[in-house]
Amino acid sequence: MHFSTLIQNWYRQNKRDLPWRSTSDPYFIWLSEVILQQTRIEQGLSYYLKFSKSFPTVKKLALADEDSILNLWQGLGYYSRARNLHSGAKQILLNHKGKFPATYNEILNLKGVGPYTASAVSSIAFNLPHAVVDGNVYRVLSRVFKIIEPIDSTSGKKIFDKVAHEVLDKKNPGNHNQALMEIGSLVCSPTSPKCHECPVNAKCLSFADGTFLEYPVKEKKTKVRDRYFHYLVVTDGKKIVLNKRAEKDIWFGLYDFNLIEKTNAKQNVSKDIELLNPLKFKKDGAFVHILSHQKIHATFWKVDVKKLKTEKGKTIVNINELDNYPMPQLLIRYLEQATL
Ligand code: SF4
Numbered sequence: 001m002h003f004s005t006l007i008q009n010w011y012r013q014n015k016r017d018l019p020w021r022s023t024s025d026p027y028f029i030w031l032s033e034v035i036l037q038q039t040r041i042e043q044g045l046s047y048y049l050k051f052s053k054s055f056p057t058v059k060k061l062a063l064a065d066e067d068s069i070l071n072l073w074q075g076l077g078y079y080s081r082a083r084n085l086h087s088g089a090k091q092i093l094l095n096h097k098g099k100f101p102a103t104y105n106e107i108l109n110l111k112g113v114g115p116y117t118a119s120a121v122s123s124i125a126f127n128l129p130h131a132v133v134d135g136n137v138y139r140v141l142s143r144v145f146k147i148i149e150p151i152d153s154t155s156g157k158k159i160f161d162k163v164a165h166e167v168l169d170k171k172n173p174g175n176h177n178q179a180l181m182e183i184g185s186l187v188c189s190p191t192s193p194k195c196h197e198c199p200v201n202a203k204c205l206s207f208a209d210g211t212f213l214e215y216p217v218k219e220k221k222t223k224v225r226d227r228y229f230h231y232l233v234v235t236d237g238k239k240i241v242l243n244k245r246a247e248k249d250i251w252f253g254l255y256d257f258n259l260i261e262k263t264n265a266k267q268n269v270s271k272d273i274e275l276l277n278p279l280k281f282k283k284d285g286a287f288v289h290i291l292s293h294q295k296i297h298a299t300f301w302k303v304d305v306k307k308l309k310t311e312k313g314k315t316i317v318n319i320n321e322l323d324n325y326p327m328p329q330l331l332i333r334y335l336e337q338a339t340l
Helices: 003-014 026-036 041-054 058-063 066-073 080-095 104-108 115-126 135-145 154-167 173-186 270-274 319-324 329-337
Strands: 225-235 239-244 258-262 280-290 294-304 314-318
Touching: 003 173, 026 041, 026 080, 026 115, 041 066, 058 080, 066 080, 104 115, 115 173, 135 154, 135 173, 225 270, 239 258, 239 319, 280 329, 294 329, 314 319
Parallel strands: 225 294
Antiparallel strands: 225 239, 225 258, 239 314, 280 294
16 A cells, blocks of 8 residues: 555544644644644644634734734743744735635745745645655654655755655645654654554564664754853832843743843852842742753842832833733743742
């Protein structure tokens, strides 16, 4: 039996029942694809439900204000996805009169949409013959065909695109793509693939010789940068100073506290705190927060002052209204145990 028939037969019987799988509305499929990038389904599901309820049409999303979108996105990370979603919805409203574009190139033209998302949306919603290649697909294809080219090299990417297109069922591309991704997610996992339950084990070259854990091959390891953040949580007991984060760094557009960044773990911030003329101050928590390329070592200092000062880029808000301001997960972790 053909590779694609095997995976689609398996998919029909084993696929998870997920809300975006029972719609052919391209807007909801796009929404689910953006939410699920770099996110596990278990985590993304509640965000999909919140977003599709709050913004049931692309027009509603386009006309929403950015803070309300970022607030709903809170905790999901990679906030540029939320901003791109918003920009993409505005493009659809402006350039396509609110109707979701129906060609691969038009979808690819939407803000934040790359070949992966354009292939997923165009194949699932419009049955167009574009093969998706994501982390799950890399893993399955590299193992089945023993592809030794690194997935993070230009030549490797080309080879995977070619193979993915060759095995694609051009008549049922949406089903084929979803089947392949589902197998990557449920069966062919990174460290303990369930080869005996796999519908393509008879065709899998790396299963035949037991080398499957050697695939996919990667060229370089991701470098992780250590950063040392000191947050000065400045308060008069009722209100608190928030800072809206600027462009060119992580968490653009979200709110945090006064941030002092040091270059190593040994530098301290007592002099910076003294400049604020505190009534008193204390260390109020320390966390290590891991992002894809950064390891943030964060220390929070509660600084009590008599009177709060307004400054450019800063907002003074009531402590009991902090929930209205979208914040990075690191700050939410802090606030859950803070002594404000
Ligand atoms: Fe992955 Fe094993 Fe299936 Fe090969 S047989 S595709 S290694 S789960």
